Amino acid sequence: MTEQLSVTGLTAGYGGPPIIEDISLSVEPGEIAVVLGPNGAGKSTLLKTIFALTSVSAGSIRLGERELTECRTSALVPLGVSAVPQNRNVFPSMTVDENLDVGTYAAPPADQKATRERVLSLFPDLKGKLRQPAGELSGGQRQMVAMGRALMSEPKLVLLDEPTAGLSPAYLERIFDLLLDIRKTGITILMVEQNARQALQIADHGHILVNGRNHVSGTGEELLGDKDVRRLFLGGAAG
Amino acid sequence: MSEFINFYLFPALTIGSIYALGAVGISMIFGILRFAHFAHGDLMTLGTYGILAAAALMPVNPLLLVPFGMALTVFAALFVDRYFYRPLRDLPTIYTVISSFGIALVFRSLIQLVWGSENQVLVAGVRPPLILFDTFRVSVLHLQAIVTTAVIAVLLHFFLTATRTGRSMRAVADDPELAEVSGLDTAKVVRWTWIIGAALAAVAGAFAALNTSAHPNLGWNLLLPMFAAAILGGIGKPMGAMAGGFIIGMAEELSSYHWIGDEALISPSYKTAVAFVIMISLLIFRPQGLFKGRLL
Numbered sequence: 001m002t003e004q005l006s007v008t009g010l011t012a013g014y015g016g017p018p019i020i021e022d023i024s025l026s027v028e029p030g031e032i033a034v035v036l037g038p039n040g041a042g043k044s045t046l047l048k049t050i051f052a053l054t055s056v057s058a059g060s061i062r063l064g065e066r067e068l069t070e071c072r073t074s075a076l077v078p079l080g081v082s083a084v085p086q087n088r089n090v091f092p093s094m095t096v097d098e099n100l101d102v103g104t105y106a107a108p109p110a111d112q113k114a115t116r117e118r119v120l121s122l123f124p125d126l127k128g129k130l131r132q133p134a135g136e137l138s139g140g141q142r143q144m145v146a147m148g149r150a151l152m153s154e155p156k157l158v159l160l161d162e163p164t165a166g167l168s169p170a171y172l173e174r175i176f177d178l179l180l181d182i183r184k185t186g187i188t189i190l191m192v193e194q195n196a197r198q199a200l201q202i203a204d205h206g207h208i209l210v211n212g213r214n215h216v217s218g219t220g221e222e223l224l225g226d227k228d229v230r231r232l233f234l235g236g237a238a239g
Numbered sequence: 240m241s242e243f244i245n246f247y248l249f250p251a252l253t254i255g256s257i258y259a260l261g262a263v264g265i266s267m268i269f270g271i272l273r274f275a276h277f278a279h280g281d282l283m284t285l286g287t288y289g290i291l292a293a294a295a296l297m298p299v300n301p302l303l304l305v306p307f308g309m310a311l312t313v314f315a316a317l318f319v320d321r322y323f324y325r326p327l328r329d330l331p332t333i334y335t336v337i338s339s340f341g342i343a344l345v346f347r348s349l350i351q352l353v354w355g356s357e358n359q360v361l362v363a364g365v366r367p368p369l370i371l372f373d374t375f376r377v378s379v380l381h382l383q384a385i386v387t388t389a390v391i392a393v394l395l396h397f398f399l400t401a402t403r404t405g406r407s408m409r410a411v412a413d414d415p416e417l418a419e420v421s422g423l424d425t426a427k428v429v430r431w432t433w434i435i436g437a438a439l440a441a442v443a444g445a446f447a448a449l450n451t452s453a454h455p456n457l458g459w460n461l462l463l464p465m466f467a468a469a470i471l472g473g474i475g476k477p478m479g480a481m482a483g484g485f486i487i488g489m490a491e492e493l494s495s496y497h498w499i500g501d502e503a504l505i506s507p508s509y510k511t512a513v514a515f516v517i518m519i520s521l522l523i524f525r526p527q528g529l530f531k532g533r534l535l
Contacts, residue, residue: 049499051420053416053420071422073243074419074422074423074424075422076422077421078422083420085416085417088414088416088417089417091410091414091417091418092413092414092419093409093412093413093415093531094406094409094410094413097346098400098409098499099404101406102406102407102421102423103421105406105422105423105424106421106422106424107422113466149421155420206241222287224381
């Protein structure tokens, strides 16, 4: 059973002045939530903070009843939280098969073979490349390996940092389709995305950050229909 | 031909084996812990003296006593990592590198204090060579060193590619932050890096001492070619370091063969310079090594 992610009054940074301040948001079980905002708004820092890669000075992050700010990064996977960083998201010298296998080490699934089959059915492109070093794959294929690795531990929540960054339009569409497929399996997704319009089209909720603070939140539809959001964050054109 | 094989090829493969076993640890520590471990040669020496101490109590073939050397080097490596290197882990790497210089001196001084500074032999007397096909005269020690290293290479390859701990080690060497994000137990990976590196250093120390003699500078004198081997193989690539060890050992030994005319190509007294030249050339022209390791 998945659990709600609740971020409340979160302030965090990298040791100096805070990058995000007093951020609050919640993500319901099994939904896709997207964090949007201009460059430097603190979107990636928010994701890194949930994954214990920054220093938190105030606030809380809860997954169900569990407080995550007290956990080390490596302890989060066994709690059901997986992450896919934006860059360097695969182990380049290891094969695709080994990359997927590494995803099971911290939280071995009950039936590893079945989980692997399920993950490969989501990413059929990878089936023919299992013995190839991940560093030799295209950007889109690497993203699939990274997402596959994150799913191998059967997480409750997956954090994705700009999963479509640098991908061709064809792969971009496929990644968004894949996110919908992953949601169907009951996994909660929280992602940061630059392709705001497409992300809001598939998202249940969106949260826009500006200067490290909450600016506006709403359902994907509400934000797509909001005149100010369209003007400021979606390039002005009507959706 | 038989002269080349008897007096150059087998000794070269033996030296290569010693370099290979030492270079694996240097490469793994550099790849996973991100620092050049200058105490690795002295760790090797410590292993040799551990075997020597055991040999004083048990008069058996010294190779049977290698586990005692391994136990001593593994204990010493885990101890210095816990109390000297780990507290420096979050500081710039240079602190740990300088610290490893200090540890090298501590190891060497301790060895001199406990066992003295004179040369000591693990096996006294001359052992007759094996004669193969009525032509090739191969020292038993050379054969033991080459076969042992080949077996270790196979086992190490299996460990790194087929076991969970081995794959985790490769993952941490590839990208430590992603390894942590993936939930890997990096403390366990670090522990295994020291265990394997130190254990193989003891084996290298045993063969180095059997090949010549045990003395407190034994490992320190081999540090440069072992670093050259690690760089040649690609930092963070243990199997590359193995191959690098053999290449450096062969290049050193075979550089003094009379390839042209009757004179040695390079005087044997300049053999070590060959490793140095290879290392500098690699750092300039191919710093990632032959097997695409980490850039220095």
